[in-house]
Amino acid sequence: MKKYSFLFLGLSLLLTSCSNDDNGIKPGPTPDPDPTADVAAQNFMWKAMxxxxxxxxxxxxxxxxxxxxxxxxTAFLESYPDPENFYYSICNNHERIVGEENAIDRFSFANEDYSELVNSLSGISQSNGLEFGLRLIGNSSDVFGYVQYIVPNSDASTKDIQRGEFFTRVDGVQLNTQNYINLLFGENSTYTLGMATVSDNTISDSAKEVTLTKIENQIEDPILVAKTLDVNGTKVAYLMYNRFLSSFNEDLNDAFAQFKADGATELVLDMRYNPGGSVNTSRLLASMIYGTNTSDVYIKQRWNAKIQAEFSDEFLTDYFASSTGASAINTLNLSRVFVLATGDSASASELVMNGLDPYIDVIHIGTTTRGKNEFSITLVDDLENSYIYSENREGKINPDNSWGLQPLVGRNENADGFYDYTSGLVPDIALSEDLTNLGVLGDPNEPLLARALEEISGISSKIDFTVEMPVENFDSSRMHNPLKDNMYLEKPLQLNK
Incomplete structure (x- = not known):
């Protein structure tokens, strides 16, 4: 007889989570530290990991x-007096220790205050609504930024700044690799950008300045653009989708209802800046594209061996959906989809592409994606709940240890068993964004969209796709958003016992 434990994994403040103290996965015999040793955080980290x-x-x-x-x-735990250093030392070749080039684990992280971690993972943060990429100036350590888009109803949306503009300075100080994090993502709630221009691949400061203020709890609708284009008589749906947020599932389904009403028979899914989010939302989006056959496998989870054995096949397998949970899925029942994706596309974005691949033709236009195929969960010092964070168990968390962890705990594979894209998904049609011609998102003349429309119509575009100044980001505002590129689960834990 199966035992059910209704534990939500991931961004728990976005969920209604409950738990049963008797139904969690219990750790096997593990060592215990000397009770007089000051290693509560390290002990929790080791046992949870x-x-x-x-x-x-x-x-x-x-x-x-x-x-x-x-x-x-005890001696081992005490040899790392700094809990943060201890945590990364027990990760598998973590990027923080060995560098990105040699890293196996690029995404696990920790926070000394689990409440800050949970709040940030729920999107509770400050934002001025400016989304941008960052790039080095030539071979120097100096940095410039370029505007990718402006979040509607944000402070930036009220200022004289738009997609395609450049900046080099913050409060009069030139950005460089040593100071940009503090200047752009530090404690300062207001800063002034010094703008710049680009000509012949040379960036030059300009006199224009733009002052921006971060707003508490800025909400970003992940649907930036949803419209239907008429391309030589073919109705083409275009969706600029920037984050997989379950709180907007109904809005996403409504957008597809409109696409259906418009008679759309093709879809251009623009996820060039989408770093990921909810696995379930990715399943719903895939269903809106492909279909609602609930016997077709979307993805299967792969955990470590001791956890994998505890889960039922039903829990480990996600099928395409016929409902959002509140309403019937509006599906286009497509046999192909054109996906605009770049190095800023990660986790749940890549999951949609990989999950659809066994069933329909996924034509990827852009550049190689980030390569994040692992998902994470939120862990706190609550042994009775298998260290899984639950907002209903705040009083059960060890009061002597406030650390929270967000480690990678599994990978998703598609119906064909493919999951190995840690180097990223390679485009079928390679085309980088051009910093000298970013275009207007959703406009048929915007280069990446225009390239997709050319494939759909079969008619050569009059647009010159030559890229003068390709995007070569080393960082972006999306990676400093509290949600970053996390991919998280939202489903009940279903054990084999």
Whole structure:
């Protein structure tokens, strides 16, 4: 007989989560530290990672048999007096330690205050509504930014700044690799951008300045543009979708209802700046594109061996959906989709592309995606709940340890079993954005959209697709958004017991 534990994994403040103390996955025998040792945080981190971490079998210090005595375990924990350093030391070749080039784990992270972690993962933050990419100036350490888009109803939307503009300075200080994080993403709620122009691949400061103020709890509708274009008699739906947020599932379904009413028979899905989010929302979007056959496998989860064995096949497999949970899915029942994706496209964006691939032709236009195929969960020091965060159990969390973890705990594979795209998904039609000609999002003359429309119509475009100044970001505002590129689960835990 199956046992059910209704535990939500991931961004728990976005969810209504409940739990049953008797139904969680319980850790096996583990060592215990000396009760007089000041290692509460390190002890929680080791035990939570020993249970949940995807690469637990590959990290010698997380092995079940690593410690023969409690004293040996205590000494190990005490050898890392800084809990943050300890956490990254037990990750598998973490980017923070070995650098991006040699990293296996590029995305696990921790926060010394789990409430800050949970709030940030729920999108509770400050924002001025300016979304931008960052690039180095030549071979120097100086940095310039370019505007990707402006969030509607934000402070930036009321200022004289728009997509395609450039900036080099903040409060009169030239941006560089050492100061840009503090200047753009620091404690300052208001800053003034010094704007710039580009000519012949040379960036020059201008006299224009724009002052922006961050607003508490700025809400971004992930549907930036949803419209139907008439391309030589063919109705083409265009969706600029910038984040997988479950709170906007009904709005997404409504957009597809309009596409259907407009008679759309083709879709251009623009996820060039979409870093990811909810796995379930990705499933719903895929269903709106392909169909609502609930016997077709969308994705299957792969956890570490000890966790994988605890889950039922039903829990591990996600099928295409016929309902959002509140309304019937509006599907276009397409046999192909054109996806605009770049290096800023990650996690749930890549999941849609990979999950659809066994069923329809996914024509990827753009550049290679980020390559994030792992999902995470939020862990806190609550042993009785298998360390899974639940807002209903705030009083059960160890009051002596406020650390929260967001480790990678699994990968998603498609119906064909494919999951190996850590190097990113390579485009079928390679075309970088051009900083000298970013165009207007949703306009048929915007280069990436125009290239997709050319494929759909079969008629050569009059647009010159030569790229003079290709986008070569080393960072972007999206990666400093509290949600970043997390891919998280929203489903009940269903055990095999």
């Amino acid at each position: 020993n249970l949940w971490y995807f690469w637990q079998p590959d990290v010698p210090d997380l092995a079940d048999t690593r410690f023969s005595t409690d004293a040996e375990y």
